[in-house]
Structures are given as structure tokens and as C-alpha cells.
Amino acid sequence: xxxxxxxxxxxxxxxxxxxxxxxxxxxxxxxxxxxxxxxxxxxxxxxxxxxxxxxxxxxxxxxxxxxxxxxxxxxxxxxxxxxxxxxxxxxxxxxxxxxxxxxxxxxxxxxxxxxxxxxxxxxxxxxxxxxxxxxxxxxxxxxxxxxxxxxxxxxxxxxxxxxxxxxxxxxxxxxxxxxxxxxxxxxxxxxxxxxxxxxxxxxxxxxxxxxxxxxxxxxxxxxxxxxxxxxxxxxxxxxxxxxxxxxxxxxxxxxxxxxxx
Amino acid sequence: xxxxxxxxxxxxxxxxxxxxxxxxxxxxxxxxxxxxxxxxxxxxxxxxxxxxxxxxxxxxxxxxxxxxxxxxxxxxxxxxxxxxxxxxxxxxxxxxxxxxxxxxxxxxxxxxxxxxxxxxxxxxxxxxxxxxxxxxxxxxxxxxxxxxxxxxxxxxxxxxxxxxxxxxxxxxxxxxxxxxxxxxxxxxxxxxxxxxxxxxxxxxxxxxxxxxxxxxxxxxxxxxxxxxxxxxxxxxxxxxxxxxxxxxxxxxxxxxxxxxxxxxxxxxxxxxxxxxxxxxxxxxxxxxxx
Numbered sequence: 001x002x003x004x005x006x007x008x009x010x011x012x013x014x015x016x017x018x019x020x021x022x023x024x025x026x027x028x029x030x031x032x033x034x035x036x037x038x039x040x041x042x043x044x045x046x047x048x049x050x051x052x053x054x055x056x057x058x059x060x061x062x063x064x065x066x067x068x069x070x071x072x073x074x075x076x077x078x079x080x081x082x083x084x085x086x087x088x089x090x091x092x093x094x095x096x097x098x099x100x101x102x103x104x105x106x107x108x109x110x111x112x113x114x115x116x117x118x119x120x121x122x123x124x125x126x127x128x129x130x131x132x133x134x135x136x137x138x139x140x141x142x143x144x145x146x147x148x149x150x151x152x153x154x155x156x157x158x159x160x161x162x163x164x165x166x167x168x169x170x171x172x173x174x175x176x177x178x179x180x181x182x183x184x185x186x187x188x189x190x191x192x193x194x195x196x197x198x199x200x201x202x203x204x205x206x207x208x209x210x211x212x213x214x215x216x217x218x219x220x221x222x223x224x225x226x227x228x229x230x231x232x233x234x235x236x237x238x239x240x241x242x243x244x245x246x247x248x249x250x251x252x253x254x255x256x257x258x259x260x261x
Numbered sequence: 262x263x264x265x266x267x268x269x270x271x272x273x274x275x276x277x278x279x280x281x282x283x284x285x286x287x288x289x290x291x292x293x294x295x296x297x298x299x300x301x302x303x304x305x306x307x308x309x310x311x312x313x314x315x316x317x318x319x320x321x322x323x324x325x326x327x328x329x330x331x332x333x334x335x336x337x338x339x340x341x342x343x344x345x346x347x348x349x350x351x352x353x354x355x356x357x358x359x360x361x362x363x364x365x366x367x368x369x370x371x372x373x374x375x376x377x378x379x380x381x382x383x384x385x386x387x388x389x390x391x392x393x394x395x396x397x398x399x400x401x402x403x404x405x406x407x408x409x410x411x412x413x414x415x416x417x418x419x420x421x422x423x424x425x426x427x428x429x430x431x432x433x434x435x436x437x438x439x440x441x442x443x444x445x446x447x448x449x450x451x452x453x454x455x456x457x458x459x460x461x462x463x464x465x466x467x468x469x470x471x472x473x474x475x476x477x478x479x480x481x482x483x484x485x486x487x488x489x490x491x492x493x494x495x496x497x498x499x500x501x502x503x504x505x506x507x508x509x510x511x512x513x514x515x516x517x518x519x520x521x522x523x524x525x526x527x528x529x530x531x532x533x534x535x536x537x538x539x540x541x542x543x544x545x546x547x548x549x550x551x
Contacts, residue, residue: 051433054363075438082436089434094427097446099530108445109435160435 001065001084001167002026003048003200008060010043010052010224018043018224020060025168030194030201032215032232034208034247040224041204042090045170048202049087050077064168082109086166088190090173092153096145102156103129103141109164128159132189151182155189162193168200175210187213208244208251212236220244267529274529277522280514288334297325299332299485308501317507320494326504330511332485337467337515340400344466345459347405352412352455357443359413360420374414382407383469390478397470400479404469408462415458416451423450453527460523464516471512487512 003025010018018040025031033041047058050069062069064084069077086109089095096105106128107121116124122141129137132155145153154174161169171190175183191214194201203214211218211232218235220228220243228241239245268274296314303323311318317326359370386403393399423429424447432442448455473479474488482489487508494505 049434051430078433078436078438080436081434087431087434089427089431091427095431097428097432097450099449099452100445108432108437112436112441157431160431164435 001200003085003168003202004061004063005044005048006061006063008044008047008058008062010040010047010056010058012053012056016224017056018047021219021221021224021226023219023226023229025200025202027167028198028200029217030203030215032203032205032211032218033221034205034211034218035221035243036206036247038223039221041221042172044221045087045172045202045204048170049081049085050074051081079113082161082166083113083164084166085168085170086161086164087170087172088154088157088161088174091177092150092157093177095157096153098145100144101141102143102145102148105145106141106156106159106163108160113164124163125159128163129156131162131193132156132159134159150178151186154178154182154186158186158190158193162197165197166199168202169194170202170204172204173206176205176207183210190214206247207254208236208247209254212251220247264526264529268525271525271528273521274525277518277520277525280518281522284334284515284518285338287331288338291328291331291335295325295328295331297328299324299328308497308504310503318504320490320504321497326490326494326507329485329490330487330507333487333490333508333511336397336480336484336486337470337511340397340404340470341463341466341519343397343401344404344408344469345463347402348409348412348462349455349459351406351409352416352458353448355409355413356416356420356451359417360424361439361443361447371417374410374417377410378414380407380410383472386469386473387476387478390473395473395478395481397480397484400466400470400473404462404466408458408465412455412458412462416455419451419454420447423447453530456530457523457527460519460526464519464523467512467515467519 005024006022007020008018008022009016009020021040021044023031023033033044035041043052043056046052048062048069050072052058058070060070064080069080096102103122103125107125110116110124111121125141126137129141134140134152134155140148140152145156148156158174174190175186178186187210201214203211205211215232218229218232219226220235220241222243228235228239228244235244236248239248268278296316301324303319306315306319306323307321309315309319315325315327317330319325320329355370355374359367359374361367362370382403385407386399389403390396390399429442429446432446437445470479470486471488471491474486475492477492480486480489491505491508491512494501494508498505
């Protein structure tokens with residue numbers, strides 16, 4: 001169950017915003033896509049799921065377990081989403097439907113892909129809530145998103161993504177909107193769950209410090225191109241491209257600030 | 262069920278519920294029983310004041326006013342529910358076409374909505390009625406479509422906002438089809454706005470029916486209608502001022518109850534409003550329909 005992206009390009013209204021990037025996520029691997037905002041990393045993630053906004057078009061090749069995803073009919077494509085490949089979004093405040101209970105949202109993908117009953121879906125939702133270590137899972141599934149804290153909401157988003165036991169989890173800056181302490185908790189939880197399930201992880205971030213905690217390999221993007229790629233320790237110890245060096249400076253600056261305060 | 266309990270807790274919701282329920286009950290009872298036959302003319306009992314056995318008195322031909330109002334409630338409910346159903350279908354269709362389709366159809370529908378909003382519903386209903394003859398169905402369709410346009414105008418931008426929200430994207434990422442997304446995420450999120458609009462629409466329909474019947478464009482003379490009754494009694498307002506009070510009161514109370522019910526419903530269906538008024542969803546007043 002590997003993901004192979006070859007020469008992926010994304011054009012929006014004729015402008016190439018992602019310009020021929022290639023990378024690979026072997027089964028069970030943890031890859032990080034890193035770059036400044038506007039480098040095309042989030043669009044790449046959306047392209048993998050076939051969820052590009054209207055007017056954007058992806059060309060090149062995205063192979064999931066040998067199957068070409070680009071150009072696949074939408075109906076078949078949808079059957080992969082949430083089931084084989086799942087995604088966690090950046091902003092936990094808006095990634096949950098404000099008027100549906102947490103439990104129903106967690107079990108949503110299971111209800112779609114497995115066609116389970118309502119009672120069974122609730123049982124799964126409670127189990128998933130427990131797995132992401134939400135307090136009082138049996139009660140929290142009846143709550144609404146606005147009754148939860150930011151960290152708890154991101155746990156719910158994580159539970160939603162994991163409910164169907166996907167083989168690949170795409171996490172688009174899942175901790176950026178959170179406090180530093182909550183960030184660390186969520187990262188630790190995410191890693192533990194990915195390890196337990198043996199799934200692959202594609203982690204998108206602008207923070208090299210975060211990347212070093214979650215991924216073994218990193219791909220550095222700038223203006224829709226890959227400027228550097230390799231094992232994370234190498235990116236940290238011997239960054240060759242100016243962009244990587246800049247990201248490293250930012251990361252160390254954060255560490256220093258964190259140490260001083 | 263939870264929504265109903267929450268509705269009951271607010272005083273306006275309770276008032277709206279009780280009055281609307283009472284009107285429905287009266288309409289149902291009138292099918293089986295009224296104090297007098299509302300059509301029977303009794304020249305010996307003309308213009309009786311309120312009392313026994315004619316509780317609300319009688320009109321110029323000796324018909325029992327209470328019985329007339331009871332059967333008139335049926336017409337009112339028929340028009341309100343009928344117009345609401347038409348407005349819902351038409352409004353959702355128009356709003357969805359104007360929010361979720363490719364760009365050029367979307368823009369075209371938006372312009373169409375703006376044009377349609379400018380049409381005076383009551384005047385068009387009168388026009389149709391004077392050409393093809395008036396009936397309650399004309400009122401239902403005219404108010405339904407007219408208010409459907411109003412609902413679409415308010416719902417469309419909201420639908421677009423929700424469509425671009427992260428949770429709809431997350432829903433798609435979880436494998437929801439567009440239709441599943443519509444029923445699970447989009448429509449429930451615009452429902453609070455929709456419901457208020459709809460309750461206003463029902464109030465407008467009640468008023469429109471009364472108004473059109475009053476003018477002779479709505480209910481047939483053989484059909485029971487508060488508006489018709491009002492216009493008949495109003496001719497004698499200087500001689501018998503109390504009798505005209507009853508249909509007027511019935512119309513006012515119904516419209517008031519529907520408006521209050523709509524407001525209470527909005528608060529009851531929106532969980533973000535439940536614990537203190539956080540992020541209040543703004544709602545526009547209905548456009549001018551007449």
C-alpha cells in the first residue's frame with residue numbers, strides 16, 4: 001500500500017502553482033512535506049484526495065497501491081477517501097460541523113464506507129473517542145464541537161480520520177492552530193496511533209522542529225517545486241538549499257524563545 | 262423531541278406552540294363538530310351580540326360567527342402549510358442551484374433571484390386571479406413561489422459560506438458524496454435561517470390569504486375564510502363594531518404566533534446559541550412581498 005507521486009503539477013486558471021513534484025510514501029513510512037505558506041504543500045495534499053477547488057487541475061501521476069488516481073471517475077475516487085486515505089485538517093475550530101454531535105461525526109466515514117447501523121456507529125464512535133484519549137468517551141460523543149476545547153476538537157478530527165482504519169493518513173498542519181503544550185500532546189498521540197495501526201503518514205508543516213519529531217524523511221518545497229529531499233536528520237544537520245537553511249533558522253529561533261521564556 | 266423541549270422552555274416558543282396547536286385543534290374539531298352549521302342562514306337571529314348560544318354572535322344572515330371562524334381555520338392552515346411546502350421546495354432548489362452549481366449557472370440564478378424578489382407577489386396573485394379566476398390554490402402557489410424566492414435570497418449566500426467551510430471539505434475527505442454532504446452538512450447548517458424564514462413565510466401566507474379573500478381574489482364565497490368573513494362584517498362596522506373583532510383577532514393572533522414560533526425555533530435548533538448567545542447567526546428581515 002504505497003503512494004507514489006510522479007511529476008505532479010497543479011494549475012489554477014492556467015497558472016502552475018505546483019510544478020512537477022515527485023515523492024514516495026512507502027508502506028508504513030512517515031514522510032514530511034515542508035515549506036513556507038504558498039509553496040503548494042496543502043494543494044498537493046488536496047490533490048492526493050482529489051479535492052482540489054473548482055478551477056484547479058492536477059496532471060502527472062498519483063499511484064496508490066499501483067492504481068492511478070488521476071483521471072479516475074469521481075465515484076470510484078470517493079470510495080478511497082476516508083477509507084484508504086484519510087486527512088486531518090489544520091483548523092480544529094472549523095473542521096467540525098457545529099450542529100452535529102461529535103459522535104456522529106467520528107462515525108461518519110464508517111457509516112458511509114461500511115454501512116453499519118446507527119447503534120453500531122455509536123459504539124465505534126465511543127471506541128474511537130477512547131482511542132484518541134478523549135475524557136469520558138461515552139458522554140463526549142453526545143457533545144457538540146463548541147463545547148470542546150481546541151485540543152479536544154483536534155482529537156475528534158483525528159478520531160474521524162482514523163475511524164475507518166486508513167492505510168495512509170495525511171495531516172495538514174494539524175497542530176499549527178494549537179497551544180505549544182497541546183501541540184506536543186497531539187503530536188505524541190498522532191505518532192502513537194500511526195505506529196499502532198502501522199499506517200503511513202504524510203505530514204505537512206512549515207515547522208522543521210515539528211517535522212523532526214514526526215517524520216523520518218522530508219521533502220522541502222518552494223514555489224511548487226522540490227528544492228531538497230532526504231532523511232530528516234540530514235536536513236537538520238546539513239541543509240543544502242537556502243530555503244531549508246531558512247526553515248532551520250526559524251526552528252532554532254523558536255527553540256531559543258521557548259528555552260528563554 | 263429535544264428541540265421541542267427546548268422550544269417549550271422559552272416563553273415566546275411556548276406561546277407560539279400553544280396558539281398554533283390551538284388553531285390546528287380547532288380546525289380538526291371543526292371537521293366533525295361546530296356549534297352551528299356555518300352555512301345555515303337564520304333570519305330570525307341576525308346580528309346577535311356575543312352570548313348564549315351564539316358565543317361570538319351572528320352576522321347579517323344569522324350565521325354563527327364562532328362556527329365560521331372554526332371552519333375558517335382549516336382554510337388558513339391549508340394555505341399556510343401549502344405555501345410553506347411550495348416555498349421550501351422552490352427555495353431550496355433555487356438556493357442550491359444558486360450556490361452549488363458551476364459558476365455560470367450560479368451567477369445566472371443569483372441574478373434571477375434578484376429579479377424575482379422585485380416582483381410584488383400579491384399583485385401577481387391578483388392578476389392571475391382576475392384572469393383565471395381566484396382560488397386558494399392561486400394564493401398557495403403565488404405566496405409559495407414568492408416567498409420561496411425570498412428564502413433563496415437569504416439562504417443562498419449562507420449555503421455558499423457553509424459550502425466553503427472546512428467541515429464540508431472534511432466530509433468530502435471522509436468520502437461523502439455531494440448529495441450526502443448536502444443532507445448531512447449543508448442543509449442542517451442553513452436550517453435555522455431557513456426555519457425562521459419559513460415561519461415568516463407562513464405568517465405572510467396567512468395574511469395574504471386573508472387579504473386576497475378580503476379583496477375577493479382568494480377564497481370562493483362558499484369557502485370559509487377569515488379574510489372573507491372580515492370583509493363581510495367590515496361593511497357593517499359602524500353598526501356592529503364587535504363582530505368584526507373576531508376574525509381580525511384570529512388573523513392577528515395566528516400571524517403573531519407564527520412569528521414568535523419562528524424566532525424561538527431558530528434559537529432551539531441552533532446548538533451554538535444554546536449556552537449563552539455566542540456567534541449569533543444574523544438573519545435578514547423578509548423582503549417586501551406585496
